[in-house]
């Protein structure tokens with residue numbers, strides 16, 4: 001027999017199949033060790049054949065086989081082809097996605113324990129062997145026992161003596177390291193009419209992709225869980241994806257209570273051993289539901305019955321390292337392969353997804369009301385320009401202070417939200433709300449302190465930093481924003497009796513750092529939680545009745561064509577944290593541009609109005625989804641080599657453009673806004689394309705210009721252009 005092997009070297013030069021002879025026990029999907037170029041390296045068997053294309057005496061044998069059960073399910077090979085061709089990565093790089101990294105590097109192995117089994121309970125023992133007799137009595141009463149436990153109780157010698165006499169047998173067995181998921185309490189819910197309708201609509205739809213647009217608290221999670229349970233009943237499996245940050249202990253214990261051992265969790269908070277075992281539980285068929293963040297889309301499940309992506313608009317669903325895949329793409333391919341449904345859910349779908357639903361490509365399911373018709377919180381706008389005029393220079397408007405006061409007095413909790421992302425990059429006039437924008441692109445400019453100027457990230461244009469506001473002449477022009485630390489300090493002064501928790505990148509340490517803070521807050525260990533994006537979604541805190549959004553503008557004016565969309569999403573998500581249980585919630589939204597249409601739609605929870613407006617703006621300006629923004633990044637330790645590669649990339653793209661200029665709305669090469677990062681020089685070729693097919697040619701160009709010293713890679717509609 002011969003095995004076709006992909007060697008685990010992600011390099012284009014060895015990106016093909018190599019042949020080895022192998023014993024019959026080797027199966028497709030096994031990981032093997034093979035001799036390669038004088039070394040022994042890992043590989044994946046992708047095919048077994050009777051014959052071999054080279055002469056038999058030249059073929060080397062496989063060195064060894066890793067797994068009895070092949071690590072790769074058959075579907076991997078079809079996905080490998082699609083991923084490698086779509087994102088132009090070697091096949092080995094695609095296959096790596098399917099195997100946990102700790103397993104690939106051989107760092108983690110199965111865990112075993114020894115168990116003692118009773119063989120002969122009637123063994124005659126001499127009188128003095130008291131402890132041996134006790135051990136036998138213990139085993140006949142309690143059944144088999146872990147060796148270490150038995151040895152602890154009756155002594156190692158006694159157990160060894162019994163084994164020698166054949167009274168007991170010691171057996172080495174694989175054990176599973178299962179992550180702790182907290183105490184489980186879960187009452188089965190009777191589905192509402194809306195939930196039943198949604199489930200029926202999914203079942204009866206002939207479309208692959210289902211988009212559930214349901215306001216926060218409309219019971220989407222319950223729908224997902226029912227769909228999963230139905231599929232499990234039918235003997236199928238399921239994948240349930242959420243943003244990493246939503247994998248809260250709350251959610252995990254809810255899932256554990258519902259699905260017990262049938263669910264396996266894959267997330268970064270697990271130990272390597274736990275992740276390894278959870279993965280094997282899925283692969284072996286013991287667990288049937290994979291729950292996790294982005295990478296769980298590669299879960300080793302066969303016979304998928306449903307794939308669910310919650311908060312489908314979340315930017316964490318795009319991989320930040322090679323291959324820069326979109327989780328929605330992979331999920332859709334898997335759904336097509338398995339003939340199952342892909343269910344996307346969000347209170348604020350991405351405009352791209354919603355457009356597809358409107359055009360009929362996706363089945364749209366709408367849940368306009370919260371469970372029990374609980375009202376959505378009222379959103380009050382606080383005009384910060386007026387606060388400045390009043391002489392209030394603090395981070396808190398009068399309205400927010402008053403609301404905080406009454407919330408604390410009534411014994412409820414509040415969340416104060418700050419936007420870290422736009423922090424100190426946007427230039428805003430604190431008198432009139434004017435924001436500096438690019439004349440060519442109509443996107444917000446970003447302040448760059450290193451050369452004290454304003455830059456447009458979409459066309460590279462530079463502008464002088466403003467001394468005064470061009471609209472009103474005011475001198476309060478700032479690239480401002482307030483840090484969490486300052487906010488906490490101010491809060492302490494305003495409300496000395498209140499307990500305050502802070503959650504941002506500085507306070508969250510360790511793998512479960514943010515769980516600890518959230519769980520303390522949900523147990524009411526504090527009155528106010530101050531935080532950034534991290535607190536925006538997924539959490540259910542029953543006694544939160546007030547949410548303060550300090551700087552809604554910061555994301556509104558972030559220099560990204562999606563900033564309007566992001567702002568709408570953020571306000572909706574953050575507001576959704578308020579008034580989830582019995583009491584009505586409130587939201588105070590502070591802004592310098594209260595008349596902005598995005599905010600207007602957001603405070604009225606008018607997603608559809610927002611969508612209509614946003615999509616017409618995108619169409620008018622030819623931004624995605626009506627075009628594709630493509631950036632080829634060129635990075636290197638050497639400035640000269642980077643510049644040379646940049647020239648190469650640009651020339652090739654320029655050649656493409658000369659053949660079909662109508663396909664390019666924009667093309668330029670430039671320094672990246674951040675010129676140097678982690679010692680690497682950064683350049684880019686930025687383009688806006690009308691023809692989506694062109695992207696594969698761009699990938700080819702990036703691959704062709706990559707050398708051992710210069711890395712070139714493609715980003716599609718990057719979330720961040722810095």
Ligand code: ADP
Pocket residue numbers: 189190191192195214215216217218219220221222371540
């Ligand atoms: P979403 O995911 O849409 O934000 P959730 O699924 O978190 O909403 O549901 C919001 C709240 O409603 C949760 O506390 C949930 O336990 C509760 N809930 C969901 N479905 C039902 C139901 N059928 N009956 C009673 N309570 C429900």
Ligand code: ZN
Pocket residue numbers: 438439440441442456457458459460461
């Ligand atoms: Zn511009």
